[in-house]
Amino acid sequence: LRGRNIQTLDFVVLTHPHLDHYGGLIEVFRQFTVREFLWTGETRKGLVTFDDFMDAKANEGTQTVATPGLKLESNGATVEILLAGGNHPNNDDGRNINNDSLSMMLTYKGVKALFTGDLEVDGEFDLVDRYCGQRSTCSKLDADILKMPHHGSNDLFTPFVSFVKPAIVLVSAGFNNREH
Numbered sequence: 335l336r337g338r339n340i341q342t343l344d345f346v347v348l349t350h351p352h353l354d355h356y357g358g359l360i361e362v363f364r365q366f367t368v369r370e371f372l373w374t375g376e377t378r379k380g381l382v383t384f385d386d387f388m389d390a391k392a393n394e395g396t397q398t399v400a401t402p403g404l405k406l407e408s409n410g411a412t413v414e415i416l417l418a419g420g421n422h423p424n425n426d427d428g429r430n431i432n433n434d435s436l437s438m439m440l441t442y443k444g445v446k447a448l449f450t451g452d453l454e455v456d457g458e459f460d461l462v463d464r465y466c467g468q469r470s471t472c473s474k475l476d477a478d479i480l481k482m483p484h485h486g487s488n489d490l491f492t493p494f495v496s497f498v499k500p501a502i503v504l505v506s507a508g509f510n511n512r513e514h
Contacts (some may be wrong), residue, residue, distance in 0.1 A: 355419030374419030375399035433457035447479035
């Protein structure tokens, strides 16, 4: 971003409060002006790095707890929030936070990309149930690009990809990533 002389970000989105999703945002908030921050509103207290994250974002512009159906536009791109958490109670190890990941569809110049955070089987069922029901096809989830849920792990609802029908599937994975 610095190489492109970008100093202000219209939107920053946190899908859910796991370190591998919010850790890098601490520096984003410190180094860039963020006009609007979207998140599920879900927090985990007591983690030093998450507390640092909360402190960093506290100095930013508008903070929006996302809700399904919310649409945002910037420079010809549209983001629609499809899921925004709150359906799965947290358990002691924080793993259910994955199923409460903020999920969204980005549309730009006719290309649609579905971002699913770290949804696991229950969260994927939430998306399919909400937008597809018993139908075998689902235009609401159709996307050209799918950011594979939960880093492409094996805790997925295998038919989920058939509802999305992506031409391209992206998997976000890090070396030796042991976070939830």
